[in-house]
Amino acid sequence: MPVIDVTTKPEDLTIAVTAEFAHPVHRVWQAYTDPRQLERFWGPPTWPATFVQWDHSVGGRAIYFMTGPKGEKSYGGWEFLEIEPESRFVVLDFFADEQGNQLEDFAVSRMEMTFQPTAQGSRMTSLATFTSLEALEQVLAMGVIEGTTAAMGQIDAVLEGLRAYAQGKGTRVELLSDTLVRITRLIEGPQDLVWRAHNDPELIRQWMLGPDGWELTTCDVATAVGDSYRYAWAPVDDNAGAPFGFEGELLLSEAPHRAVTTERMTGTDGPQTVNDLHLYEEDGATLVTTLIEYPDLGTREMILGTGMAEGMEMSYARLERLLRG
Incomplete structure (x- = not known):
């Protein structure tokens, strides 16, 4: 700082x-x-x-x-x-x-x-x-x-510069306050393609899988402000864990660089977060920044403690491989 x-x-x-x-x-x-x-x-x-x-x-x-x-x-x-x-x-x-x-x-x-x-x-x-x-x-x-x-x-x-700042450092989690977290990951690829990969269901199904051994079973993407979305995952092996999902509403969309959504676990009343996605390209690489606002410190600690960042890193690594073709 x-x-x-x-x-x-x-x-x-x-x-x-x-x-x-x-x-x-x-x-x-x-x-x-x-x-x-x-x-x-x-x-x-x-x-x-x-x-x-x-x-x-x-x-x-x-x-x-x-x-x-x-x-x-x-x-x-x-x-x-x-x-x-x-x-x-x-x-x-x-x-x-x-x-x-x-x-x-x-x-x-x-x-x-x-x-x-x-x-x-x-x-x-x-x-x-x-x-x-x-x-x-x-x-x-x-x-x-x-x-x-x-x-x-x-x-x-x-x-x-983006590469000096983030290249090779994987998915990084920064605690900005008790309720605000910034997660960054540099993706080798242009902004337009990274944006498309976050909004095209066919592409999302190929990379947003979390840890190995899981599949994306539901991929309902919000395409306009006010629309709802829903993602659900299930283990390929029935013994690997219980299926789960997230849903929410698209609050803001400014293609191809910013999207804001609410998020809560499917089938619950909360807690709800606000996820603010930013994309910025420099010299052919795109910095993906996700700002997550939690309702309180306890919720922040609970969600980060699930291994969320590790799952995001595995997904982002797949995204890079997908963009390389």
């Missing part, structure tokens, strides 16, 4: 966030001034950002929106006030409407981003100064500190 310090000073109306990276200033500056890179870590994991306007010049503006798990959108913007290449930039940071106009009665701040070299790489400091104590308290109540820290936890994959 690159964030090393978050300091709030109500007396100064400021929030300061400091992060350190094992990369030079030049590389970090690139990530913060290229909208396609920036949107991969600017929003919290379950509210990814999309920049729709970008004019990185003094007087220019950047407009973005963040999309929640049910398709909710929250807009924001920057007006660039000062820019010193590979050193600092200052923006007026504001909430916006769908047209990019600044919203009245919402917090506004002057945000200064500074980039400095260190012996190990670089340090970035973001200092946000608000117009009033009410504005500062408003963003704190919205969870800006938690959101910023979680968002920054995504930057390593951007700075390192």
